Amino acid sequence: MESYQAEYDKNGLAADTFWRTPQRAVPGRPCQRVERGEVMSGSSYQQFQASVNDAWDLGDDDIISGIAETKISKAISQTAALNVINSHRNSTKNVNKNDVKVESEIVKPREEALAVRKNEVRKIGGAPGSSGPLRYPGRPRPVRLSALTSREESSESKLERFQQVLESSVLDLNELKQLSWSGIPTKARAVTWRLLAGYLPANAERRSETLERKRADYKHLVRQYYDAEREEDTYRQIHIDIPRMSPLVALFQQITVQVMFERILYIWAIRHPASGYVQGINDLVTPFFMVFLQEAAPGKELDNFPLDSLTEQQRDIIEADSFWCLSKFLDSIQDNYIFAQLGIQYKVNQLKELIRRIDLPLHEHLQKQGVDYLQFSFRWMNNLLTREIPLPCTIRLWDTYLAESDGFATFQLYVCAAFLLHWRERLILEKDFQGLMILLQNVPTQNWTDSNISVLVAEAYRLKFAFADAPNHLHNAGKSDR
Amino acid sequence: MGTREDEYDYLFKVVLIGDSGVGKSSLLSRFTRNEFNLESKSTIGVEFATRSIEVDGKTIKAQIWDTAGQERYRAITSAYYRGAVGALLVYDIAKHLSYENVERWLRELRDHADQNILIMLVGNKSDLRHLRSIPTEEAKAFAERNGLSFIETSALDSTNVEPAFQNILTEIYRIVSQKQMRDPPEGDVIRPDAEPADVRPSGADSVRKQCCQ
Numbered sequence: 001m002e003s004y005q006a007e008y009d010k011n012g013l014a015a016d017t018f019w020r021t022p023q024r025a026v027p028g029r030p031c032q033r034v035e036r037g038e039v040m041s042g043s044s045y046q047q048f049q050a051s052v053n054d055a056w057d058l059g060d061d062d063i064i065s066g067i068a069e070t071k072i073s074k075a076i077s078q079t080a081a082l083n084v085i086n087s088h089r090n091s092t093k094n095v096n097k098n099d100v101k102v103e104s105e106i107v108k109p110r111e112e113a114l115a116v117r118k119n120e121v122r123k124i125g126g127a128p129g130s131s132g133p134l135r136y137p138g139r140p141r142p143v144r145l146s147a148l149t150s151r152e153e154s155s156e157s158k159l160e161r162f163q164q165v166l167e168s169s170v171l172d173l174n175e176l177k178q179l180s181w182s183g184i185p186t187k188a189r190a191v192t193w194r195l196l197a198g199y200l201p202a203n204a205e206r207r208s209e210t211l212e213r214k215r216a217d218y219k220h221l222v223r224q225y226y227d228a229e230r231e232e233d234t235y236r237q238i239h240i241d242i243p244r245m246s247p248l249v250a251l252f253q254q255i256t257v258q259v260m261f262e263r264i265l266y267i268w269a270i271r272h273p274a275s276g277y278v279q280g281i282n283d284l285v286t287p288f289f290m291v292f293l294q295e296a297a298p299g300k301e302l303d304n305f306p307l308d309s310l311t312e313q314q315r316d317i318i319e320a321d322s323f324w325c326l327s328k329f330l331d332s333i334q335d336n337y338i339f340a341q342l343g344i345q346y347k348v349n350q351l352k353e354l355i356r357r358i359d360l361p362l363h364e365h366l367q368k369q370g371v372d373y374l375q376f377s378f379r380w381m382n383n384l385l386t387r388e389i390p391l392p393c394t395i396r397l398w399d400t401y402l403a404e405s406d407g408f409a410t411f412q413l414y415v416c417a418a419f420l421l422h423w424r425e426r427l428i429l430e431k432d433f434q435g436l437m438i439l440l441q442n443v444p445t446q447n448w449t450d451s452n453i454s455v456l457v458a459e460a461y462r463l464k465f466a467f468a469d470a471p472n473h474l475h476n477a478g479k480s481d482r
Numbered sequence: 483m484g485t486r487e488d489e490y491d492y493l494f495k496v497v498l499i500g501d502s503g504v505g506k507s508s509l510l511s512r513f514t515r516n517e518f519n520l521e522s523k524s525t526i527g528v529e530f531a532t533r534s535i536e537v538d539g540k541t542i543k544a545q546i547w548d549t550a551g552q553e554r555y556r557a558i559t560s561a562y563y564r565g566a567v568g569a570l571l572v573y574d575i576a577k578h579l580s581y582e583n584v585e586r587w588l589r590e591l592r593d594h595a596d597q598n599i600l601i602m603l604v605g606n607k608s609d610l611r612h613l614r615s616i617p618t619e620e621a622k623a624f625a626e627r628n629g630l631s632f633i634e635t636s637a638l639d640s641t642n643v644e645p646a647f648q649n650i651l652t653e654i655y656r657i658v659s660q661k662q663m664r665d666p667p668e669g670d671v672i673r674p675d676a677e678p679a680d681v682r683p684s685g686a687d688s689v690r691k692q693c694c695q
Contacts (some may be wrong), residue, residue, distance in 0.1 A: 240503040247521035340557040378527035437530045
């Protein structure tokens with residue numbers, strides 16, 4: 001992910017400051033932040049200037065265009081600047097309208113929450129990288145949900161938007177993340193995943209060269225590690241696990257497919273000695289594999305698709321791209337798989353603490369029956385819920401994971417919390433340990449579709465916003481609530 | 483199963499341990515659901531199932547923890563040995579390495595489980611006659627030397643699965659009930675460190691209630 005991160009970080013602060021200023025005065029915006037209030041509430045021009053200084057250097061038309069009429073340069077006199085500030089303050093409504101208009105040219109006007117949505121795009125766009133959404137705990141809740149609904153209603157226009165973003169010569173990665181968060185159309189998924197994973201560079205000119213090089217690199221790795229003498233324990237474990245990973249799906253019973261998985265996992269394991277191969281990582285290859293297979297065999301029924309009907313080159317691409325995307329994907333959660341799986345143990349404790357705060361009765365019910373969070377949520381975390389939901393849902397869930405701008409490691413915690421809370425009514429009805437454990441290890445998601453995932457991630461998003469940045473506040477709120 | 487799930491006289495916690503791929507989960511699904519899949523997904527962390535059986539007119543509920551076989555999971559899974567009164571240590575009769583590792587698994591139990599835990603050595607996949615690499619007699623002798631009970635099973639064709647669980651549960655029951663008769667209130671042959679492992683009565687039987695509390 002570093003490759004694009006750097007170039008956006010440079011702009012991050014500036015865009016951030018820049019966009020906060022007008023937003024401050026937008027009437028009706030829920031949950032205003034006070035943190036930087038002094039910038040506008042004080043009348044000090046110096047303060048204002050300091051806060052926006054580098055914004056003018058951006059040269060980023062995309063960001064500037066929304067309020068082009070207020071564009072000033074450093075050279076403009078103090079008076080002029082103050083005028084701008086004042087007019088800015090007085091015309092925030094107009095600014096907002098303009099924003100919407102600019103957006104709608106791209107989006108094609110539709111549904112309800114455009115204005116809200118617009119702000120969200122800008123906000124995220126303005127604060128890329130790890131600090132992204134966390135800086136905006138006041139972001140209105142229903143945004144994601146409305147975005148999701150619209151997605152299902154108009155997947156065609158969504159695909160168009162994706163194509164527009166993807167075809168631009170310098171990709172706006174934040175816009176792509178924003179679009180992807182609520183689900184990626186099948187046709188745009190493979191390339192979008194490559195970009196979001198940080199495998200494919202944002203700069204369109206560099207893409208084909210990068211792909212060529214990476215795919216050749218992978219071939220080299222295969223020769224170097226897999227075709228050579230193998231580390232016996234690692235290979236044995238992978239070799240045992242692959243045939244049984246999706247025992248009922250014919251696709252995964254093909255030797256060709258199994259060997260592809262074996263190579264991907266073995267090479268990944270050897271190159272990550274701190275963790276090595278851990279059972280369950282095999283399940284994390286599957287979504288990438290399926291998405292790249294879907295790209296190679298568009299519109300085909302994949303459950304029993306004969307891999308040998310693809311050309312060798314097509315298979316190599318699926319394999320190499322799955323490997324690199326998996327590698328990028330796992331980078332942010334490697335501590336899940338190190339000795340004693342400390343990352344997971346830590347997150348399980350966080351989950352426990354979170355549920356205690358969010359839903360004390362449920363938490364106490366689990367505790368009273370002797371259910372330990374580790375007993376059920378370990379697998380959720382280790383396998384990123386791939387064992388708990390159907391494969392198409394996993395793929396949809398990963399649209400969101402890959403689009404999470406601060407990496408999905410934290411977000412996944414909230415997804416697990418939302419997932420647990422989803423079953424809370426049933427759980428409360430279970431009156432003993434066995435009933436609880438059996439339910440928690442076999443939650444009935446067989447009929448889940450994308451829309452269930454959309455609701456799940458929206459809820460996770462809400463929880464993250466409400467809880468991630470304000471532990472003390474929540475602590476107290478939790479107490480007074482009960 | 484014969485009894486209502488929530489009524490039982492005794493509750494015993496049993497763990498399934500052994501190398502990856504020897505058939506622990508298959509034994510469990512055969513015993514608790516009478517199901518078998520030639521390939522079942524690898525166990526992540528621990529998985530839980532339960533089944534009740536009758537011994538001497540008493541209902542014994544077995545709470546069975548199926549553990550992941552991979553070394554990396556050891557730190558997580560060993561937490562589940564606590565409070566277990568029985569362990570099925572499973573190897574694959576066709577995979578010599580899984581048998582060699584039995585010693586390591588015994589050490590695991592010594593380090594993390596109750597010292598009085600009953601251990602049964604289980605040679606699974608007995609249907610793979612032509613691939614057998616561990617002679618029955620050898621494993622039997624090993625079990626005797628180490629004070630383990632022994633059985634060979636096949637989760638695939640059901641051979642001995644029922645007896646394996648029946649035997650270990652019955653044996654635990656005998657020890658617990660004898661202990662109870664000898665020194666009623668505070669027996670601790672099977673030391674109940676954790677709640678799921680204790681021998682809990684379902685109803686008014688106060689003698690049992692006192693046992694192992």
